Amino acid sequence: MGKVLIIGAGGVGTVVANKVAQNSDLFTDIMLASRTKSKCDAIAEDVKRRTGITIDTARVDADKVPELVSLMNDFKPELVINVALPYQDLTIMDACLEAGVNYLDTANYEPKDEARFEYKWQWAYRDKFEKAGLTAILGCGFDPGVTSIFTAYAAKHHFDEIHYLDIVDCNAGDHGKAFATNFNPEINIREVTQKGKYWEDGQWVVTEPHEIHKPLTYPEIGPKESYVIFHEELESLVKNYPTLKRARFWMTFGQEYLTHLRVIQNIGMARIDEVEYNGQKIVPIQFLKAVLPDPGKLGENYTGQTSIGCRIRGIKDGKERTYYIYNNCSHQEAYKETGAQGVSYTTGVPATIGAMMLMQGIWKKPGVFNVEEFDPDPFMEQLNKQGLPWHELFDVDLEV
Numbered sequence: 001m002g003k004v005l006i007i008g009a010g011g012v013g014t015v016v017a018n019k020v021a022q023n024s025d026l027f028t029d030i031m032l033a034s035r036t037k038s039k040c041d042a043i044a045e046d047v048k049r050r051t052g053i054t055i056d057t058a059r060v061d062a063d064k065v066p067e068l069v070s071l072m073n074d075f076k077p078e079l080v081i082n083v084a085l086p087y088q089d090l091t092i093m094d095a096c097l098e099a100g101v102n103y104l105d106t107a108n109y110e111p112k113d114e115a116r117f118e119y120k121w122q123w124a125y126r127d128k129f130e131k132a133g134l135t136a137i138l139g140c141g142f143d144p145g146v147t148s149i150f151t152a153y154a155a156k157h158h159f160d161e162i163h164y165l166d167i168v169d170c171n172a173g174d175h176g177k178a179f180a181t182n183f184n185p186e187i188n189i190r191e192v193t194q195k196g197k198y199w200e201d202g203q204w205v206v207t208e209p210h211e212i213h214k215p216l217t218y219p220e221i222g223p224k225e226s227y228v229i230f231h232e233e234l235e236s237l238v239k240n241y242p243t244l245k246r247a248r249f250w251m252t253f254g255q256e257y258l259t260h261l262r263v264i265q266n267i268g269m270a271r272i273d274e275v276e277y278n279g280q281k282i283v284p285i286q287f288l289k290a291v292l293p294d295p296g297k298l299g300e301n302y303t304g305q306t307s308i309g310c311r312i313r314g315i316k317d318g319k320e321r322t323y324y325i326y327n328n329c330s331h332q333e334a335y336k337e338t339g340a341q342g343v344s345y346t347t348g349v350p351a352t353i354g355a356m357m358l359m360q361g362i363w364k365k366p367g368v369f370n371v372e373e374f375d376p377d378p379f380m381e382q383l384n385k386q387g388l389p390w391h392e393l394f395d396v397d398l399e400v
């Protein structure tokens with residue numbers, strides 16, 4: 001029924017390639033393109049072995065609009081799933097407009113020379129997509145993505161008004177490495193070393209990095225020290241749910257991880273500006289990426305699970321209610337199914353489901369949208385079918 005072009009052949013691209021191939025009734029022609037074609041070929045070979053489905057591959061530099069347009073004009077996909085890096089969001093959106101292709105991603109644009117992710121750059125494309133009659137779905141991974149859809153589902157079915165939202169993200173996995181990031185190290189380190197930020201009483205409150213923390217209890221895992229950080233879905237959720245009095249995002253970090261992170265920052269390896277080295281210009285954080293473990297290859301020895309969800313307090317039928325909706329995902333199960341670890345899996349599966357929603361015409365309207373602006377129900381149904389089942393708890397102590 002439909003042609004899909006996946007851009008990016010990292011951990012998340014591996015999962016998306018596997019999941020679209022598993023749903024080949026909807027995705028009849030699949031192409032995987034990235035900067036390094038050999039990585040696409042290796043993934044395609046593995047997907048063929050697992051599912052029997054053939055995926056075409058291509059090399060593309062997604063920083064270059066003409067290259068992207070030419071690839072899209074040749075292959076003529078209905079949709080591009082962008083699982084390259086946030087730096088490529090705008091060039092891929094430009095190319096989609098030029099070639100008349102719908103767009104989906106999992107992380108919002110950030111400029112390379114400034115560690116600041118915001119939706120303003122992509123929201124500025126609204127009119128263009130609307131005029132072109134094309135759909136752009138932003139932030140369709142787990143967080144952002146499923147966390148926003150969980151919030152939409154809660155607002156639709158369980159609350160008249162939501163007042164307090166705490167998104168809680170725990171990775172209780174062990175990959176056996178002294179230090180590794182679970183997705184692209186450059187993007188990850190830029191994200192977690194930023195100042196904390198949350199929404200309260202109509203304004204943003206800024207904190208020092210990792211200033212607010214406390215142990216939160218995660219299902220089947222137990223208590224884990226959790227830290228308030230800024231995360232991109234907060235920006236759209238506070239706009240789309242104006243009844244929110246407070247919205248925060250908590251993420252767990254181990255002491256070992258935080259110590260490494262502090263050292264990396266203190267010695268200047270988290271710098272994103274260019275430095276001279278042996279007559280050559282290098283960006284320290286990009287060099288660091290080259291020596292750190294590849295997140296896409298952590299899966300084999302990864303044990304334990306992730307637990308990500310939303311803890312919500314609000315009003316239903318005049319009474320206060322608390323609600324906790326979450327998914328737990330096993331790194332080992334993810335690896336067995338796709339060859340990638342749980343963080344890539346929890347991102348790649350929702351991206352695939354978002355693509356299914358678009359291909360089926362369920363989430364298809366001209367413009368640029370965050371995922372909570374669509375009907376959550378058909379997506380929630382697919383989460384249960386595609387490997388990320390969710391659970392609900394009512395009237396529990398939310399701890400936050």
Ligand code: NDP
Binds near residue numbers: 011033086107183347
């Ligand atoms: P990886 O670094 O493993 O993979 C990124 C891929 O993009 C690589 O194959 C890389 O190519 C390719 N790429 C980079 N630049 C270009 C370019 N200019 N042209 C073409 N291809 C390019 O990252 P992940 O798979 O871990 O993450 C992918 C995306 O998913 C990121 O944007 C990340 O922020 C997002 N993410 C979202 C989450 C969510 O829940 N919403 C959670 C985790 C990740 P090469 O191999 O040559 O370097």
